[in-house]
Every structure is written in C-alpha cells, then in structure tokens.
C-alpha cells in the first residue's frame with residue numbers, strides 16, 4: 405500500500421545479485437508507475453525506465469530535450485511503486501562531468517537501482533537511428549569516472565552505454581567497452597548490436613555484465629530470451645514496448661469509437677475495474693480506513 409516496502413539499497417543489492425546470478429535478467433520498460441505494478445505482478449526481475457518513453461509521453465522526440473528534474477521525478481514516481489529494481493536511462497548525463505555527478509545524486513535520491521550513461525554527443529539521438537555522433541574516448545571515460553566517484557551508495561549500478569557500433573563499427577565498440585569497464589563501469593550497454601554473434605563478441609571482450617536492448621523497429625532483430633541467454637547476455641530490456649502496445653490499442657479503439665459511436669465492442673479487451681483495483685491494492689486502503697475510523701480505544 406502507498407509505496408514499496410523495500411529500501412533503494414535493498415533493491416540495488418537485488419539488482420547486483422541478479423546480474424551476478426548467471427540467469428538472464430528481464431526488465432520490461434515501465435512507462436508509468438501503474439505499469440511497474442503489473443510488471444512486478446507478472447514476476448519479472450526488474451523494470452527499465454526509458455528516456456525515449458519519458459520524452460514521448462511529454463510529446464517530445466528523444467533528442468535530449470527532457471531535463472534532469474523531469475527524469476528524476478518520473479524515475480522516483482515509478483521506482484517507489486514496487487519492490488523491483490529499476491534501471492533508468494540517464495542519456496548523456498545532462499552535461500559535463502560535474503553535471504553527471506549531480507545526475508547520479510539526483511537519481512540515487514530517486515531510488516533507482518541503476519542508471520546508464522551514454523557516449524553520444526549532445527543533442528543525442530535514439531541509439532537505433534542513423535546520424536548519431538559519439539564523443540571521443542577521453543570525454544566518454546570522464547563521464548563514467550565522474551559518475552562512479554559521485555556515487556554515495558556503492559551498490560548503485562553505473563552502466564556505461566556505448567553508441568559507437570553504429571558510427572565506427574564493432575572493433576571500435578569492443579575497444580570502447582573495454583575502456584569504459586576500466587573506467588569503473590559496473591556493466592556495459594552495447595547499443596545497436598546487429599547480430600547475436602556481436603553480442604557474443606562483446607560478452608567475451610568484457611568481464612562485467614552486458615545488456616541487450618530489444619527495442620522494436622530498431623537495428624537489432626528481436627532475439628528471444630533463450631537466444632540472448634545462450635550467448636551470455638546478462639540483462640535484456642524491452643524499453644518502449646508497453647507504450648507501443650498501449651498506444652496501438654488506444655489508436656485502434658479511437659478509430660472504432662469514431663466510426664461506430666460506441667466502445668461497447670472494446671470492453672472485452674479492456675483491463676477491468678477489478679483488475680485495476682487489484683493492482684492498486686485498493687483492499688488495503690479500505691482496511692486502513694476501517695482500522696482508523698472504527699478505532700474505539702476508550
């Protein structure tokens with residue numbers, strides 16, 4: 405009721421244990437605080453908080469327009485509603501190394517279990533689009549060092565994302581990933597890998613956990629969890645999927661409403677009031693009220 409029963413530190417430890425478990429961790433993207441309740445209810449290991457989704461929900465493209473305050477606020481709203489560890493997209497860290505340090509503090513305070521910082525230049529782009537540019541190695545390393553040094557909770561997972569594969573190719577991606585690991589990154593997010601063999605190559609090149617981004621309409625095929633586990637990937641995200649699924653359904657329903665004048669035919673596919681209340685733990689609120697208002701201590 406009201407919020408999670410665990411502390412951020414417990415959720416960070418759970419995230420680290422999951423990454424070290426040898427079992428693929430599956431993090432669907434929670435696009436709202438309510439959706440993390442559903443992800444938790446279905447038994448997933450954690451939830452991803454996507455920058456692309458956050459921007460889209462504000463009606464903005466994912467080109468670095470969202471602010472640290474907006475991201476931290478949303479990350480807090482989502483992270484506080486479940487016991488699952490959350491991994492948040494911190495884009496390029498919102499500025500220079502000192503800004504990156506502040507980003508880490510804000511996101512730590514927001515209760516996330518981990519965050520990733522990427523090596524794109526500002527303004528950044530979706531990692532699966534063409535026309536991206538990356539910063540030089542020194543700048544990329546300084547971002548990660550600043551984040552690692554700023555962290556107050558040693559269990560906060562600092563993940564380094566490299567977008568260099570789509571710009572300079574796989575050899576450059578391997579070199580950069582190694583350098584980011586050496587700079588203190590706890591995990592590597594190799595963006596826009598083309599094939600399973602590339603994931604495998606990356607897995608062999610670094611000793612920290614690696615992430616696979618199974619975003620739709622991107623550069624990677626949508627590999628199954630089994631395929632990813634088989635090449636040693638430690639964590640998979642489905643970052644924008646729930647938003648795409650919801651908006652696909654919403655658009656179809658709006659068309660139906662427009663053409664038929666009723667949503668009666670859509671009700672069977674809707675989440676019921678009962679299921680919504682279950683996710684909200686409505687019962688517990690009733691019980692709380694009953695406990696307070698029926699109290700007769702005299």
Ligand SMILES: C[C@](O)(C(=O)O)[C@H](CC(=O)O)C(=O)O
Nearest residue numbers: 454455456530531532619643
């Ligand atoms: C993972 C990602 O950074 C995100 O913000 O969710 C995006 C996802 C997308 O735009 O499909 C990305 O750059 O891959």
Ligand SMILES: [Mg+2]
Nearest residue numbers: 454455456493
């Ligand atoms: Mg992003």
